[in-house]
Amino acid sequence: MTRPGRTHTTEVVYRLYETVDELTTVIENARSVPMSSSCMVPRDHVLDLLDDLRESLPEDVQAAGAIVEQRTEILQQAQAEAERLTTQTREEAERLLEAARRQRDEVLGAARRQRDEVLAQAQADTEQLLLEAESEAEVLLADGRHRREAMIAEALGEHERLITETEVYRTAVDRADELGARAHADAARMRAEVDEYVDTRLADFGTALERMLRSVEKARTTLRE
Template identity: 85%
Template sequence: MTEVVYRLYETVDELTTVIENARSVPMSSSCMVPRDHLLDLLDDLRESLPEDVQAAGAIVEQRTEILQQAQAEAERLTGRTRGESDQLLNSARRQRDELLGTARRQRDELLAEAQAQAEELLADAEVEADRLIAEGRAQREALIAEAVLEHERLITETEVYRGAVSRADELGAQTAADVARMRAEVDEYVDSRLADFGTTLERMLRSVEKARTTLREP
């Protein structure tokens, strides 16, 4: 292990020396180095690496390959997902269009049904309004006719009342005249009867006086 480490340090030192002694490129920080010599040194360095480091390098290479495979699988899945997403999107769009079409048809059907119901209700309302108007007119005519009859009855009753009052006045006047006439007749009758009674009474008094006179004679 110590020899391997020594060989690694030796190769690294040689690489450092080659780079430090390399000729500079004018007007830049680059330098010109012998390619073949550096590649040989790198090969020696790679061969001098411990087995653990080489195994780690293999793992790194495998990791890179695994990452590449994972990247490819991810891209494949991404493409598949995009395809499925496009299919789902297209299916969703078709379903949306179908739902919109169904909704529009249902909307049109509901609008037509509502329009028909509105027209039917309007027709019923017009018929009911005509019936109510006719009924109101009939009731108005009946009330007017009843009012006219009541007015005529009141006028008739007023005329009858006036006639009755006039007749009562006439009867009252006639009764008063009859009473006055009857009173006069009664007074005349009583007076004549009293006169007759007075005459009779005078005759009786004369007869009594005559009888008394006869009784006084001797």
């Protein structure tokens, strides 16, 4: 037993084939156009055949056609949305890029200003340090000159003192030599005087001793008589 749906589908297919065959016959029997590969067909008849062909299409095919048309519309809408998003994205990217450029310019400007300020401050600090260094150098040079002059004066004073002390030493040495010579002379003189005194005293003692001996001898002689 044949199912009703399948029978309807078979009839639709037969009708499609018949319409296609008739359309093929019309085109094959059409009058040729001279000097070309085209042909002349009866427009109304061909359009009627195409209408029959369209009406003979199954509902699934018609639904598929509607889906294709809907797909085309969806694709067109998607294409339009994609173009809109692309344009919007491009505009947003350009806006962000422009904002980034402005921010970059602002950052670079601030960096340049800060660099100029730092360089100016460094230049001012350098000049101040140079002035302070020059002032300190002048103070050190003045102090060095003062110390040098003081050392020279002290050295000259020490030199004069040493010369003076040397002269005093020489004078003292000469005086000591003179006093030593005098002491030696006085000692020799005193030694001579002492020797002379002792010799005189011994001579006197010898004379007295001789007198005493003579007296003793005389007394002995008297005693013996």
